[in-house]
Amino acid sequence: MVQAGMSKSFTHDRASVECDPETVVGVEQRGFNAWPAQRTVLCGDWLLRAAQGHTKRANSANAQQPGARLDALLPQIEAFYERQGLPAIFRLSPLASPEADAQLAQAGYLLADPSLVMRAALTDMAPPANDQGWTLAIQAQPGTAWLQGFAQAGAVPDQHRQAHHHMLQSIAWTAAFASLQVGGGMGGGAGGEVVGFGLAVVERGCVGLYDIVITPALRGQGLGRALVHGLMHWGQTQGAQWAELQVRAPNMVARGLYESLGFQALYGYHYRLPASAL
Numbered sequence: 001m002v003q004a005g006m007s008k009s010f011t012h013d014r015a016s017v018e019c020d021p022e023t024v025v026g027v028e029q030r031g032f033n034a035w036p037a038q039r040t041v042l043c044g045d046w047l048l049r050a051a052q053g054h055t056k057r058a059n060s061a062n063a064q065q066p067g068a069r070l071d072a073l074l075p076q077i078e079a080f081y082e083r084q085g086l087p088a089i090f091r092l093s094p095l096a097s098p099e100a101d102a103q104l105a106q107a108g109y110l111l112a113d114p115s116l117v118m119r120a121a122l123t124d125m126a127p128p129a130n131d132q133g134w135t136l137a138i139q140a141q142p143g144t145a146w147l148q149g150f151a152q153a154g155a156v157p158d159q160h161r162q163a164h165h166h167m168l169q170s171i172a173w174t175a176a177f178a179s180l181q182v183g184g185g186m187g188g189g190a191g192g193e194v195v196g197f198g199l200a201v202v203e204r205g206c207v208g209l210y211d212i213v214i215t216p217a218l219r220g221q222g223l224g225r226a227l228v229h230g231l232m233h234w235g236q237t238q239g240a241q242w243a244e245l246q247v248r249a250p251n252m253v254a255r256g257l258y259e260s261l262g263f264q265a266l267y268g269y270h271y272r273l274p275a276s277a278l
Helices: 021-034 073-083 098-106 144-153 158-169 223-237 252-260
Strands: 008-012 015-019 039-043 046-050 061-063 090-092 110-121 134-139 175-182 193-203 206-214 242-248 264-273
Touching: 015 021, 021 193, 021 206, 021 242, 021 264, 039 073, 046 073, 090 098, 098 264, 110 252, 134 223, 144 158, 144 175, 144 193, 144 206, 175 223, 193 223, 206 223, 223 242, 223 252, 242 252
Parallel strands: 061 090, 206 242
Antiparallel strands: 008 015, 039 046, 046 061, 090 264, 110 242, 110 264, 134 175, 175 193, 193 206
């Protein structure tokens, strides 16, 4: 249960980001639903997720309630991941207690990938201006060509592609499987080149943006901005009042882009990994 009035401050990146636990619980739940794992297990106040090792997000233990502790649960969680043939990885949002983080550190788990959850209000957002001749295509379901192109653009290893495709096909809420094309005329089509991919999922008045990818050689030309803006606008047409996304804290280029579109840091999280998983 979320306790009324309880707050949590997460100090990160030379700034203190404060967010009430009820908001964090909602954001975390939407993120899990938008990136479904193949196996999930509840263990005390922790949700254990496993998906054949594809992404730490889908293969980690996550606190579900404010102040979640590990204590005697740690060996059980480690045993679960050992049964999956995976390292025990912990994703520590503000819902995890400081004691849980300290316990993992003392057990030899190393801190990795400090990240931020960011949020932007969607208010009368117009479609993105298009002076570069790109076309944003949105599918309600991921076709084979989209899945393959998305996996290739995201450099998903061959051994993880089956799990990757299964996760995307398992999304239960309204989703946009987007691709950005240049060339081939203003309507796209023959002769055009797909240069970007993105995923957006709408749930409970929020649109979550995930895995925005632009061809490396074409980055810095405004295409990423067009893709993010287009997905934010799509989310608004689906009734969303807010847009949410996750970004690695050191990625100042991406953070600058998102901030220019109205995103602000909501809270931070990081992972704890065994040394063998690095």
